[in-house]
Amino acid sequence: MSYLLFQASFTVYCIATVMYIIFFFSQKNQIRRVARIIFIVAGSLHTVNILFRYLEAGHTPITSVHETISFFAWSIAWCHLSFRWRYTVKNSGTFAVLIVLLLMLTASVASREIVPLPPEMRSWWLPLHASVSIIAAAFLTLAAIGGSMYLVQERELKQKRFGFFFSRFPSLDTLDKLNQHCISIGFPLMTVGMLFGYLWAHQIWGGRPWQWNPKIVSAIITWLLYAGLMHQRFTLGWRGRRAAWITVVAFCAVLLTFWFVIKRGA
Amino acid sequence: MGQDSIVLLGVNHKKTPLEIREKMALSGGYEEPLQKLRELKGLKEYYLLSTCNRVEILFTCQEPEQMRREVLDLLFAGKVSREEVAGCIYVYENQEAVHHIFMVSSSLDSMIVGESQILGQLKEAFRHASQQNTAGLILNKLLHKSFSVAKRVRTETRIGASAVSISYAAVELGRKIFGDLHGKCVMLIGAGEMAELAAEHLVGQGIQEVVVANRTLERAMKLAARFQGRAVGLDEIVEQLLDVDILISSTGAQGLVLFKKDISQLMRRRRNKPLFFIDIAVPRDLDPEINTLENVYLYDIDDLQSVVEMNREQREKEAVKAQRIVEEETLKFQRWLEGMEVTPTIVDLRAVAESICQAELAKTLPRLNGISSKERKSIERMASSIVAKMLYHPMRYLKTDHACIAQSERIMQVRTLFQLNELNEHYKQTGD
Numbered sequence: 240m241s242y243l244l245f246q247a248s249f250t251v252y253c254i255a256t257v258m259y260i261i262f263f264f265s266q267k268n269q270i271r272r273v274a275r276i277i278f279i280v281a282g283s284l285h286t287v288n289i290l291f292r293y294l295e296a297g298h299t300p301i302t303s304v305h306e307t308i309s310f311f312a313w314s315i316a317w318c319h320l321s322f323r324w325r326y327t328v329k330n331s332g333t334f335a336v337l338i339v340l341l342l343m344l345t346a347s348v349a350s351r352e353i354v355p356l357p358p359e360m361r362s363w364w365l366p367l368h369a370s371v372s373i374i375a376a377a378f379l380t381l382a383a384i385g386g387s388m389y390l391v392q393e394r395e396l397k398q399k400r401f402g403f404f405f406s407r408f409p410s411l412d413t414l415d416k417l418n419q420h421c422i423s424i425g426f427p428l429m430t431v432g433m434l435f436g437y438l439w440a441h442q443i444w445g446g447r448p449w450q451w452n453p454k455i456v457s458a459i460i461t462w463l464l465y466a467g468l469m470h471q472r473f474t475l476g477w478r479g480r481r482a483a484w485i486t487v488v489a490f491c492a493v494l495l496t497f498w499f500v501i502k503r504g505a
Numbered sequence: 506m507g508q509d510s511i512v513l514l515g516v517n518h519k520k521t522p523l524e525i526r527e528k529m530a531l532s533g534g535y536e537e538p539l540q541k542l543r544e545l546k547g548l549k550e551y552y553l554l555s556t557c558n559r560v561e562i563l564f565t566c567q568e569p570e571q572m573r574r575e576v577l578d579l580l581f582a583g584k585v586s587r588e589e590v591a592g593c594i595y596v597y598e599n600q601e602a603v604h605h606i607f608m609v610s611s612s613l614d615s616m617i618v619g620e621s622q623i624l625g626q627l628k629e630a631f632r633h634a635s636q637q638n639t640a641g642l643i644l645n646k647l648l649h650k651s652f653s654v655a656k657r658v659r660t661e662t663r664i665g666a667s668a669v670s671i672s673y674a675a676v677e678l679g680r681k682i683f684g685d686l687h688g689k690c691v692m693l694i695g696a697g698e699m700a701e702l703a704a705e706h707l708v709g710q711g712i713q714e715v716v717v718a719n720r721t722l723e724r725a726m727k728l729a730a731r732f733q734g735r736a737v738g739l740d741e742i743v744e745q746l747l748d749v750d751i752l753i754s755s756t757g758a759q760g761l762v763l764f765k766k767d768i769s770q771l772m773r774r775r776r777n778k779p780l781f782f783i784d785i786a787v788p789r790d791l792d793p794e795i796n797t798l799e800n801v802y803l804y805d806i807d808d809l810q811s812v813v814e815m816n817r818e819q820r821e822k823e824a825v826k827a828q829r830i831v832e833e834e835t836l837k838f839q840r841w842l843e844g845m846e847v848t849p850t851i852v853d854l855r856a857v858a859e860s861i862c863q864a865e866l867a868k869t870l871p872r873l874n875g876i877s878s879k880e881r882k883s884i885e886r887m888a889s890s891i892v893a894k895m896l897y898h899p900m901r902y903l904k905t906d907h908a909c910i911a912q913s914e915r916i917m918q919v920r921t922l923f924q925l926n927e928l929n930e931h932y933k934q935t936g937d
C-alpha cells in the first residue's frame with residue numbers, strides 16, 4: 240500500500256514538475272496556479288505514503304536510504320509550500336519541485352525493503368534527531384536555491400546583459416530575504432538536531448559520545464559555516480553575493496554530511 | 506546660383522561610444538558654439554542640438570563638402586581627432602537630412618524609441634538658434650515641421666504608449682534590485698530636467714524621500730520643494746548617501762563627482778545595504794569602477810539601453826507606422842523646398858491663376874444665353890488678360906534681383922500672398 244502511494248506521489252510530482260517548467264517558460268499565472276495545486280496534491284499523497292510506511296514498519300520511517308531520501312524530498316516540498324504561503328518568491332517553485340523530483344527518483348532506485356531496527360536504534364531519539372535534522376536540511380536547500388538564483392540574477396545586473404533569467408527571477412532583495420529567512424529557520428533546527436544527536440549518542444555510548452567519524456566532522460564543518468554566515472550577517476551586515484556564495488558552499492557541506500549518513504545507513 | 510543644400514552632421518548613441526560623445530558634447534550651452542559658427546561665412550542658416558545621446562549640426566550652404574570640413578574643425582578641434590570624428594559621424598544631405606530630423610523629433614532615432622524628452626530638447630535647441638538669428642527661412646520651416654511631425658506620430662501611433670524613457674528603465678532596474686520601491690530614498694545630483702523626470706517617475710512608484718544636491722543650492726531647494734524633499738550641498742553628498750538607496754546623477758560637471766574609494770568606505774558604514782547608481786550625465790559623473798564594488802550597481806546611459814531593448818518588439822510595430830508618417834512628411838517637405846525656386850513658383854502662379862480663370866468662366870458662360878462663339882472667345886480673352894495684367898508685377902518682383910530682399914524671401918512672400926502651397930496641394934490632391 241505504501242509503495243502504491245509512493246508511486247502515485249512520484250507520478251504527481253512528475254506532472255507538477257512539467258507544469259512548473261511550462262510555467263517557467265510561458266510565465267502564465269494560470270499555469271502556475273494549476274502547478275501549485277498539483278504540487279500540493281503530490282505533497283499530500285507523499286505525506287499519506289510516509290504515514291502508511293510508519294504503520295507497516297512499526298517505527299519512524301527515516302532509517303533506510305529509501306526512507307531518508309524520501310523524507311528529505313517530502314520536507315523540501317512542504318517547506319517550499321509553507322514558504323510560498325507567506326512570501327512570494329517568483330519562480331523558485333520550479334527549482335524546488337525539480338530537486339524534489341530528483342530526490343524521489345533516487346529514492347525509488349534505492350531498496351524499499353523494511354529493515355528491522357538494531358536494538359540501539361530503538362529510541363525516541365531517532366525520530367526526533369532524524370526528522371529535525373532533515374527538515375533543517377530542507378530549509379537549507381531552499382536557501383541554496385535562493386542563493387544560486389541570487390548569483391545568477393546579480394551577475395546579470397552587474398554585467399548588464401539581460402538574458403533569459405532576468406525577467407523570470409525575482410528581485411535581489413527578495414532572494415536575499417529568502418536566503419536569510421531560510422537560514423534563520425534552518426540553522427537553529429540544525430543546531431537542535433545536532434544536540435539531539437549528541438544526547439542520543441550520550442545515552443547509547445555513555446561517556447564518550449564523540450566518535451570522530453566523517454559524518455560528525457562534516458556536520459561540524461557545516462554548522463560552523465552557517466554559524467559564521469549568521470554571525471557576519473548580524474554584525475557586519477554581510478549580504479548579497481557573499482552571503483549567497485557561502486550559502487551555496489555550505490549547502491554542499493550539508494549534502495556531504497547527508498551522504499555520509501546515508502552511506503552508514505546503507 | 507543653385508539652391509542651397511541642407512546638410513546634417515552628427516553623432517548619436519548608435520554608432521558612437523559614450524567616451525567619444527562625452528568629448529563632443531557641447532556641455533557649455535549653445536551660445537558659444539553658435540557664435541563660433543558665425544565666423545564661417547559659407548553657412549547661411551544653422552542650428553545645433555546637443556543631448557546626452559546625440560550631437561547634431563544642421564545647416565544650409567552652397568558647398569556642402571567644404572563646409573562640412575570647416576564646421577567639424579571649428580566645433581571639435583582639440584576635443585577629438587579628425588580620424589575619430591570621421592569614423593563615427595554621419596552626414597545627411599537634403600532629403601535625407603530632412604528625413605533624419607523628422608526621425609529624431611518623432612523619437613524614432615532615440616535610444617528609447619517613443620520617449621518624449623527629445624522633442625523638448627529639440628525645441629530648446631531651436632529656441633537658441635532663433636534667438637541668435639541663425640535659423641532662417643528653411644530651417645524655421647524645417648524645424649517647425651519636425652515638431653508637427655512629432656505630434657502627428659504621437660497622436661496617430663501608439664509609440665509613446667509604453668511610457669518609455671530613461672526613468673522607465675531606472676524604475677525597472679530598481680525593482681529588480683530592491684523588489685519594492687516603497688520607502689526607498691532617492692538622491693538627485695544636479696537638478697536637470699532629465700533628473701527631474703526620473704525622480705517624478707520614481708516618486709510615482711512609491712519612493713519615500715527625495716534628496717537634491719546641486720551646485721546652486723537655490724535650484725536644489727526649488728526642486729526638492731516639488732517632491733517635499735531636502736536640498737543639500739555638493740560637498741555633503743557622500744555623508745548623505747548613508748541613507749540613500751538610489752542615486753541619479755546628471756550634473757554638467759566636466760570631471761567625476763563620485764569616486765570608488767568614497768563609496769567603498771561608505772558601504773561598510775551602510776552595512777552593505779545595496780546602492781543603485783544611475784549616471785545620466787554626459788560626460789559621466791560617476792567613476793565606472795564603482796560598479797566593481799559589491800552590492801553597488803552602476804548604470805550609465807549606454808547601459809540603460811540594454812534594459813530598454815527588452816520591450817522593444819511591441820514598439821517596433823508602431824515604429825513602422827511612424828516611419829511611414831515620417832516618410833510622407835519628408836516628401837511633403839521636399840515638395841515645399843522645390844517650391845522655393847523661382848521657376849516652379851512662376852509655373853504655380855500661372856497655373857493657379859489659370860485655374861481660377863477657368864473656374865469662373867465655367868460658372869459664368871453657361872448663364873449667358875444666346876451668345877455667339879465670337880463673343881464667347883472675347884470674354885475668355887478678357888478674363889485671361891485681366892489675370893495676366895494682375896500677375897505682371899508679382900512676376901517681375903520675383904524675377905528681377907532686388908537689393909534688400911533675398912530671392913528666397915520674395916518667393917516666400919509671393920507664395921504666401923497667393924497661397925500657392927495650400928492651393929498646390931489642393932490641386933495635386935484633386936488631380937490624383
